[in-house]
Amino acid sequence: METVTLTMKNIPALYLEADNVSPDAFAGKTAAQIADLHAYVGNTTGRLGDYFEVSGNAGATAADTKIVVKGDVTKVKYLGMKMSAGEIVVEGSTDLYAGAWMTGGKMTVKGNVQAFAATGMRGGELVIEGNAGNYLGAAYRGDWRGMSKGTIHVMGNAGSDVGMYMTGGEIVVDGNIDVHVMTHAEGGRIIVKGNARSKVGGQMVDGNIFILGTIDLMMPGFKYVDTVEQEVAGTKAKFAHFIGDIGERHKTRKGQVVYGNLYTRV
Amino acid sequence: MSEFIIKNGHVFDPVQGIRGDKADVAIKDGKIVRDSELSKSAKVIDAKGKTIMAGAVEIHAHIAGPKVNLGRIYRPEDKLFTCTPTHGHERTGSGNSIPTTFKTGYEYAKMGYTTAMEAAMPPLFSRHTHEEIRDTPIIDEGAFPVFGNNWFVMEYLKNGEIENTAAYIAWLLRATKGYAIKVVNPGGTEAWHWGLNCLSVHDPVPYFDITPAQIVKGLIEANEYLGLPHSMHVHPNNLGNPGNYTTTLDTIKLAEGIKPKNKFGREQVLHLTHTQFHSYGGDNWGNFESKAKEVMDYVNRQKNITIDTGNVTLDETTTMTADGPFEHHLTGLNHLKWANVDVELETAAGVVPYIYSPNISVCAIQWAIGLELALYAKDPMRCFITTDHPNAGPFTRYPRVIKWLMSKKARETQIDAFKHKDKVLSQTGIGAIDRELTLYEIAAMTRAGPAKSLGLASMCGGLAPGMDADVVVYNINPEKPFENPDQIEAAFSRAAYVFKSGTEVVKDGEIVSSGNKRTLWVNAKVNENPQVMRDITEKFLKYYSITQANYESLGHAFVPNPYAIEVDATL
Numbered sequence: 001m002e003t004v005t006l007t008m009k010n011i012p013a014l015y016l017e018a019d020n021v022s023p024d025a026f027a028g029k030t031a032a033q034i035a036d037l038h039a040y041v042g043n044t045t046g047r048l049g050d051y052f053e054v055s056g057n058a059g060a061t062a063a064d065t066k067i068v069v070k071g072d073v074t075k076v077k078y079l080g081m082k083m084s085a086g087e088i089v090v091e092g093s094t095d096l097y098a099g100a101w102m103t104g105g106k107m108t109v110k111g112n113v114q115a116f117a118a119t120g121m122r123g124g125e126l127v128i129e130g131n132a133g134n135y136l137g138a139a140y141r142g143d144w145r146g147m148s149k150g151t152i153h154v155m156g157n158a159g160s161d162v163g164m165y166m167t168g169g170e171i172v173v174d175g176n177i178d179v180h181v182m183t184h185a186e187g188g189r190i191i192v193k194g195n196a197r198s199k200v201g202g203q204m205v206d207g208n209i210f211i212l213g214t215i216d217l218m219m220p221g222f223k224y225v226d227t228v229e230q231e232v233a234g235t236k237a238k239f240a241h242f243i244g245d246i247g248e249r250h251k252t253r254k255g256q257v258v259y260g261n262l263y264t265r266v
Numbered sequence: 267m268s269e270f271i272i273k274n275g276h277v278f279d280p281v282q283g284i285r286g287d288k289a290d291v292a293i294k295d296g297k298i299v300r301d302s303e304l305s306k307s308a309k310v311i312d313a314k315g316k317t318i319m320a321g322a323v324e325i326h327a328h329i330a331g332p333k334v335n336l337g338r339i340y341r342p343e344d345k346l347f348t349c350t351p352t353h354g355h356e357r358t359g360s361g362n363s364i365p366t367t368f369k370t371g372y373e374y375a376k377m378g379y380t381t382a383m384e385a386a387m388p389p390l391f392s393r394h395t396h397e398e399i400r401d402t403p404i405i406d407e408g409a410f411p412v413f414g415n416n417w418f419v420m421e422y423l424k425n426g427e428i429e430n431t432a433a434y435i436a437w438l439l440r441a442t443k444g445y446a447i448k449v450v451n452p453g454g455t456e457a458w459h460w461g462l463n464c465l466s467v468h469d470p471v472p473y474f475d476i477t478p479a480q481i482v483k484g485l486i487e488a489n490e491y492l493g494l495p496h497s498m499h500v501h502p503n504n505l506g507n508p509g510n511y512t513t514t515l516d517t518i519k520l521a522e523g524i525k526p527k528n529k530f531g532r533e534q535v536l537h538l539t540h541t542q543f544h545s546y547g548g549d550n551w552g553n554f555e556s557k558a559k560e561v562m563d564y565v566n567r568q569k570n571i572t573i574d575t576g577n578v579t580l581d582e583t584t585t586m587t588a589d590g591p592f593e594h595h596l597t598g599l600n601h602l603k604w605a606n607v608d609v610e611l612e613t614a615a616g617v618v619p620y621i622y623s624p625n626i627s628v629c630a631i632q633w634a635i636g637l638e639l640a641l642y643a644k645d646p647m648r649c650f651i652t653t654d655h656p657n658a659g660p661f662t663r664y665p666r667v668i669k670w671l672m673s674k675k676a677r678e679t680q681i682d683a684f685k686h687k688d689k690v691l692s693q694t695g696i697g698a699i700d701r702e703l704t705l706y707e708i709a710a711m712t713r714a715g716p717a718k719s720l721g722l723a724s725m726c727g728g729l730a731p732g733m734d735a736d737v738v739v740y741n742i743n744p745e746k747p748f749e750n751p752d753q754i755e756a757a758f759s760r761a762a763y764v765f766k767s768g769t770e771v772v773k774d775g776e777i778v779s780s781g782n783k784r785t786l787w788v789n790a791k792v793n794e795n796p797q798v799m800r801d802i803t804e805k806f807l808k809y810y811s812i813t814q815a816n817y818e819s820l821g822h823a824f825v826p827n828p829y830a831i832e833v834d835a836t837l
Contacts, residue, residue: 143343144602249601 001066001087002059004034006052008071014042015095016051019078023065023086023105026058034058062086062105069094080107083124096133099126102150115159121147121169131156131175139165147171147188163190166207172233182209185260191233204260205248210239211264221245222262230263239263269294269304270765272737275313276744278705279320280647280714281728285706286744291318293735296768296782300731315743316762319709320728321380321736325716326499326539326574327655328586329370330384330398330409332391333607333615337364337584337656340605341619344584355777363583363656371403372777373662378738378761381717381726381786384409385499385539385654386450386588388609389416390810390817392442396824399785404771406726406829408445408786410499411438412588414452414481417611417809418801420474423484431488432835433795437802441818443787443825446496446720447489450588452478454503455614463591465504467516478503483520486535492790492835493528495721497572499537505592506543511557514544521570530721533569537719540576540654541565542636548693554628556694558638566644572719573643574652577636577667578629579659580680582621587657590614611809622659627686627693632658634681634696640671641701646710647718664712665758669751671703676751705744721831722786735768785825790833 004026017040020026026034035049048054059065063085073079073094080088080099090098093111100119112130118137132154137147138161146165157175164180166188176194183199185207195213202219210232222244229238243259250257270293277289292301292308328334338344341364349360350369359369374382387395387409399407413419413435422431435447453471454464460472467479486498502517504510521536538544547555565571587593590606593616597604605617622629636658643649651668655661669676677696684690691697703711717727726736739762748754760775771781806814819825 139343140346141342142340143346 001064002057003066003068004031004054004056004058005068005070006048006054008051008069008073008076009053010051011072012041012051012075014075016041016076017078018048018076019081020048021067021069021079021088022081022083023058023062023067023088024082024084026065026067027062027086028058028060030057031055059086083107093130099124102126112156118147118150118152120145121150121152123150125150126152128152128154128156132158132162132173134159134161134178135164136162137166137169137171138163144184146185157194158192163188166190176213182207182260193233201244201260201262203248204245205250206258206260208261209263211262212237213265215264218242219245221247227266228263232263238266240266268768268770269308270311270768270770271301271304271308272311272313272318272739272763275316275318275739277318277729278709279729280706280710281320281723281733282730284729286317289318291729291737293737293765293768296735298729298731298733298735298737311739311763313739313762315745317705317740317742317744318729319378319738319740320713320717320733321726321738321764321766322378322712323716323720323722323727324374324379324382324652324661325537325650325720326385326652327382327661328385328657329382329655329661330367330402330407331387331395333386333388333586333588333617334364335394335398336605336607336615337586337617338366340603340617341584355779363581363660365660367398367401368403371405371783375404375764375766375772375777375781376760376775377662377664377758378740378764379405380736380738380764380766381406381722383407383445383720386448386615387411387442387444388588388613388615389438389442389444390609390612390812392444392819393824396443396785396819400824400826402783404766404777404779404781404783406766406784406786409443410446410448410496411442411444412448412450412613413438413485414449414500415454415456415613417474418805419485420453420456420471420476420481423480424474424476426484428484428487428491430795430798431484432491433792433798434802435488436492436790436792436835437798439788439790443785443819443828445786445788446494447485447498449482449485449498449500450613451501451503451505451592452481454478455588455590458591458594458614459608465507466513467503467520469503479516479520482517486521486524490524490527490535492792493833494788494790495528495530495532495831495833496719497526497532497535497537499539501539501587501589502544504544505587505589506546506596508546508548508550508554510544510546511561514538514541514561515564518564518568518571521568524570526570528721531718531723532721534572534648534719535570536572538565538571538573540652540657541573541639542576542578542632542658543654545635545639551628554631554693556631556635556638556696558635559642559695562639562642565648566642569648572648572650572715573639574650574654574716575636575639576652576654576658577640578622578632579653579663579666580622580624580629580633581659581663582619583656583659584617585620585657586615586617588613588615590616592616593618596620610811611805624680624683625685627689630684630686630690631693634690634694636667637670637677638694638696638699640703640711641699646703646707647715649711650716650719651708651711665755668708668712668758669755672708672754673748673751674700674702676754679751705742735765737763737765739763782827784827784829786829786831787825788833789830790835792835793837
C-alpha cells in the first residue's frame with residue numbers, strides 16, 4: 001500500500017470543500033497530479049496543492065492507497081467522501097461530511113468530526129477517536145436513506161439525530177449521545193455505552209437501540225415487553241426490552257409485526 | 267435576422283410527407299422559406315450524413331408552477347450531485363426529476379425540443395406558473411389551466427349550460443394566460459376535499475351532484491363551442507389502479523359522435539394523457555396486467571381521439587399531479603413523504619417521490635405497457651411520446667424511450683435485465699412485438715402529431731415554408747444502420763444543431779443562445795355574458811382568499827413575450 005501525506009500549509013479563510021480527498025480520486029496519481037485536483041472555497045475553485053503540502057504517490061487502485069492528513073483541518077469538509085476502498089487517517093479534527101457516502105475502506109479521525117459524518121454510508125468502517133457531531137450516519141437532507149451498511153465507532157460522545165433514517169449497519173458510541181437517536185429508522189443498530197437524553201427511537205419502525213447507561217426521558221411510543229439478558233459490545237447485562245414506535249406504521253415479516261427495539265440496561 | 271441554409275441532410279417531415287430524402291432547409295427572419303428567397307449572405311450548415319427534423323413539441327409535462335416547485339422544495343435530495351455550474355451561455359442549474367427552470371429549458375433544447383406545454387396550471391396560481399415559464403429559457407411554452415374540479419364548471423354543467431361554461435373558460439384563459447382545457451380526475455379531486463374520490467365516470471361528486479361523465483362531456487362540448495386550438499385534455503378517473511382500463515374506455519367513449527369544430531386543422535375532440543397509467547388490467551397487484559391492446563384497439567378505430575403514452579423510464583422520480591386523492595393513495599403504498607396542496611375552488615395537488623425499480627414486477631410491467639401503446643398505434647399522428655414528466659420518468663429520458671421504440675434489441679436487453687422477466691412477458695404483450703418505429707414515425711409522434719393536436723400545425727412541428735423555423739439536426743445517418751441501439755439514445759440526447767424561430771440555440775449539444783422564448787396563450791372572444799361575470803364577482807367576494815384584481819396574470823412581469831392565438835366564438 002502506498003501512502004500519500006497531505007499537510008495543511010495554508011488554512012483557508014473560508015471553509016475548504018475537499019471532496020477529492022479520497023483513495024478513489026487519488027488512485028493512480030502522482031503527488032503532483034494530486035496537488036492539481038480541484039478544491040472549492042466559497043464560489044472559487046482552487047487546487048488541493050494551494051492548501052496542502054502533498055507528498056508521496058498514490059497506489060494503482062483505491063485499495064492500494066492510504067492517505068494521511070496532517071495539520072489543522074478543522075476548516076476542511078468532505079474528507080473521504082464516497083471512498084470505496086483504501087484507508088484515510090486524519091490526525092486532527094475535521095469539519096462536516098467526513099466519510100459521507102463512503103462505501104468501503106477505513107477512515108480514522110483522531111480528533112473530532114462535525115455534523116453529517118458518514119451521511120448515507122453504504123459500507124466500510126469509520127472510527128472517530130474524539131467526539132462526533134449531529135446527524136452521524138443519517139440521511140442527506142430530505143432523503144429517507146440513511147446509513148445502510150458498515151460500522152462507525154465513536155470513542156467520545158455523539159451529537160443529536162444520530163442514525164436518522166438508518167436502514168442497516170452499526171454505530172457504537174462509547175460516551176453519551178444527544179437527543180433524537182435513530183429517528184425514522186428502518187433497520188440497523190446503535191449501541192450507546194454512556195447515557196442518552198430523550199427522543200430515543202422516535203418514529204422508528206425497525207432496528208435496535210441499546211443504551212447501556214440511562215435515558216433521561218422515554219418516548220411515550222415505546223412499550224415495555226420483557227427483560228432479557230444479552231451480550232452487547234463485550235458487556236453481558238440485563239436489559240429492559242421496549243418495542244416501538246407504536247404510533248407508526250409497521251411492516252410484517254413472516255406473519256409477525258416488526259417493531260423497533262429499544263434495550264435499556266437494568 | 268440571420269439567414270441559414272442547412273444542406274445535404276436527410277429530412278423527416280410528416281407535414282410534407284418527406285421520408286428521409288435529401289433536401290435543403292432554408293431559414294430567414296425566423297421562418298422556413300424556399301431556397302430562392304435567401305440572400306447570398308445565408309450561413310451554410312452542412313448536414314451531410316445527418317438527420318433533419320422540425321423542433322419537437324412536448325404535449326404534456328409538469329415543468330412550471332406551484333406543485334413542481336413544491337417538489338423542488340421538499341426534495342433537496344433530488345438535487346444532490348446534479349449541479350451544473352455556470353458555463354458559456356448557461357446559467358447554473360440542478361435537479362434530476364425536478365430540474366430548475368433554467369436547466370429545464372436547456373435540457374429540452376439540447377434534445378431538440380422547441381415547444382412545451384405545462385400540463386396542469388392551477389388557475390389561482392397562474393402567476394407563479396408564468397413566473398417559472400418566464401425563467402425557463404429558449405422553449406415556447408403554454409400552460410393548461412385545470413377545469414375538471416372547478417366549482418363554476420360543475421355548477422354550470424350540472425344544468426347543462428354549455429354557453430355559460432364556455433364564457434367562463436374564455437374569461438379564465440384570458441385571466442390566467444392559459445392555453446387549453448385540462449381535466450384531472452374529473453370530480454374526484456373535488457371529492458377529495460371531502461376525503462372521498464370518484465373512481466368511475468358515474469360516481470357522483472359530493473355536494474355538486476354531478477358525475478365525471480357529465481363534466482368530461484360538457485367540457486368537450488364547451489371546447490368545441492369555443493373552437494379552441496387544442497381539445498379537452500383529460501387525465502381520467504381511477505389513475506394507477508389495477509383494472510382501471512374500463513374507466514379509461516368509459517371516459518374516452520364520451521367523445522363518440524362529437525365532431526371537432528375549429529379553424530386550426532385539429533381533428534380530435536379528446537386528448538387522453540399518460541395513457542400508460544390508465545391501461546391496467548387485473549384486480550390486485552399480484553395479477554396486474556397490461557390492457558394496452560384493448561385501449562389501443564379502441565383508440566385506433568376512433569379518429570377523434572389523440573393520446574400520449576406516459577412511458578415509465580425505470581428511474582427514481584417525483585410524482586406530482588392535481589389528482590390529490592391518488593397521491594395520498596400512493597404514499598400509502600410506498601411510505602415515502604407526501605405533500606398536498608389545496609387550491610380552494612379549483613383543484614388539489616399532491617407530490618410523492620417514487621422509485622420505478624426494475625426489480626419490482628409492477629414497475630417492469632408499467633414499463634412494458636408504455637411501450638406497447640406506442641407500438642400498437644396505427645396512426646403515429648395520434649399517439650405521442652411523453653413520460654408525463656416527472657411522473658413516469660424525467661423528460662430527459664425521451665432519447666431512451668425512443669431507443670426502446672426504435673430497437674427490439676434494446677427492448678430485449680431491458681427485458682432480460684428485469685428480475686421478474688417471466689412475469690413481464692406473461693402479463694404484457696411486449697415480448698411478441700417485432701415492430702421497430704422508423705425515424706419518420708418518431709417525427710410524427712414527437713413533432714407533427716402533437717403540433718396538430720395542439721392546433722399549432724401551421725406554426726410548428728413541420729418544415730414547410732412559412733412555418734416557424736424550429737429545426738433540429740441530429741447526428742444520425744439514416745443510410746447507415748445503428749451498430750448499437752445506444753447510439754440512438756446518444757444522438758437524440760444531444761442534437762448537432764437546434765434552431766428556435768430561426769435563432770441558433772444549440773450547436774454540438776451545447777447551448778449557444780437563450781433564444782426568443784414566447785408564452786403561448788389563447789384569447790377566446792365570446793358574447794358578453796353578464797351572468798357569468800356576476801358569478802365570478804360573487805365567488806371572489808364570497809369564497810376566494812384573494813381578490814379578483816390579484817388573480818389575473820397581466821403584464822411584463824408574468825408574460826413578457828406573449829403570443830396570443832385568437833379565437834372568435836361570438837355569435
